Amino acid sequence: MKVVLENLTKIFPSRNKKSNEEVVAVSDFTFTIPDGKLIGLLGPSGCGKSTTLYMISGLQKPTSGKIYFGDDDVTELSTENRGVGLVFQNYALYPHMTVKQNILFPLQNLKGADKLSKEEMLEKAYNAAKLVQLDELMDRKPSELSGGQQQRVAIARALVKMPRVLLLDEPLSNLDARLRLQTREEIRRIQRETGITTIFVTHDQEEAMSISDMIVVMKLGVVQQTGAPQDVYDDPTNLFVAKFLGTPPINVFDGSVKDGKLYIGKDAVMDVPGVANQDVTVGIRPEGFILDENGPLHCKLSSVEVLGRDVSIVSTNAASVNPIIRSIINADNKVDPTRETVSYSLKPHKVFVFNKETEERIHFEVK
Numbered sequence: 001m002k003v004v005l006e007n008l009t010k011i012f013p014s015r016n017k018k019s020n021e022e023v024v025a026v027s028d029f030t031f032t033i034p035d036g037k038l039i040g041l042l043g044p045s046g047c048g049k050s051t052t053l054y055m056i057s058g059l060q061k062p063t064s065g066k067i068y069f070g071d072d073d074v075t076e077l078s079t080e081n082r083g084v085g086l087v088f089q090n091y092a093l094y095p096h097m098t099v100k101q102n103i104l105f106p107l108q109n110l111k112g113a114d115k116l117s118k119e120e121m122l123e124k125a126y127n128a129a130k131l132v133q134l135d136e137l138m139d140r141k142p143s144e145l146s147g148g149q150q151q152r153v154a155i156a157r158a159l160v161k162m163p164r165v166l167l168l169d170e171p172l173s174n175l176d177a178r179l180r181l182q183t184r185e186e187i188r189r190i191q192r193e194t195g196i197t198t199i200f201v202t203h204d205q206e207e208a209m210s211i212s213d214m215i216v217v218m219k220l221g222v223v224q225q226t227g228a229p230q231d232v233y234d235d236p237t238n239l240f241v242a243k244f245l246g247t248p249p250i251n252v253f254d255g256s257v258k259d260g261k262l263y264i265g266k267d268a269v270m271d272v273p274g275v276a277n278q279d280v281t282v283g284i285r286p287e288g289f290i291l292d293e294n295g296p297l298h299c300k301l302s303s304v305e306v307l308g309r310d311v312s313i314v315s316t317n318a319a320s321v322n323p324i325i326r327s328i329i330n331a332d333n334k335v336d337p338t339r340e341t342v343s344y345s346l347k348p349h350k351v352f353v354f355n356k357e358t359e360e361r362i363h364f365e366v367k
Helices: 049-057 099-108 118-131 147-159 177-194 205-211 229-234 239-244
Strands: 003-012 023-033 038-042 064-069 084-087 165-169 197-202 214-219 222-227 251-258 261-264 267-271 278-284 289-291 297-306 310-316 325-330 341-346 351-355
Touching: 003 049, 023 049, 023 222, 038 049, 038 177, 038 205, 049 084, 049 165, 049 197, 049 214, 084 147, 099 118, 099 147, 118 147, 118 177, 147 165, 147 177, 165 177, 177 197, 177 205, 197 205, 205 229, 214 229, 214 239, 222 229, 222 239, 239 278, 239 351, 251 325, 261 278, 267 297, 289 325
Parallel strands: 038 197, 038 214, 084 165, 165 197
Antiparallel strands: 003 023, 003 064, 214 222, 251 261, 251 278, 261 267, 278 351, 289 341, 297 310, 297 341, 310 325
């Protein structure tokens, strides 16, 4: 099911009686979610991603704008009539019911032409349980399950009616690191097997990038960038997106452009043809450094961390906005940890230049 968001805006009234200033949670959000894809809504707390999800679900009504499921305008339709499946971070399972009863519950509330026989309901419940690999735990209660299993029950309950759209609001937040990894792989598998259009809300960029077909990066209610995860990582539209995506995070420097050359401090680190002379902000991905005795960028060496396949070099530079610079290089490179300085050349496609004032990306030709 294709989902179209057209100029979607949500404004909440002010809670401050003195200022009476309204809160714009989502501003003019326009986006088309292709049929059968998994889309990640990504951003820090308060960016409007959950509000967007609640408007798609019908739990909140937009201040303005339209929502379409396929060709159907569902903007004014109630949640129960939209054909959505909802999964929240707190699972919201009924503790006194078994797994089977929890999954059956949405089917038991169907009325009229949609009402099913007992046999049909049981078949659907077991099919949903099998999809999330819980069919052998149907008689257990939520308290007898792990956090990951409880989350899978919540997903099965959302899937049992085969919704037109599946909505997941930070579904992995309450799980430990190992379960998060396992459960996000399960979500990706389930989504591919069912082909249901799925919208996944998270503040964890690694989570969103690992399972999404496309991501939408938001800040203060405004969409910053959309695209395939790798494309957004490789080609950020502004400094916020560049800083938000990536682990370890991007290294940020104060820089300048003079006569077609990019300077970090006094070091002319690379050519940036076509860029006007100006002060800029420079972002370099951790994997964008090349260890080079004769390299133009000089940093003070702090420590060397051997990670097995890679080596993480921690250094400092007076022009760095961050307290430390973290460079990831291949472990085949030997680094003497007793040295005072380390020199680098840079991979041009891993170096981004941003306007100092607007923080928008300044593009240059990469040779």
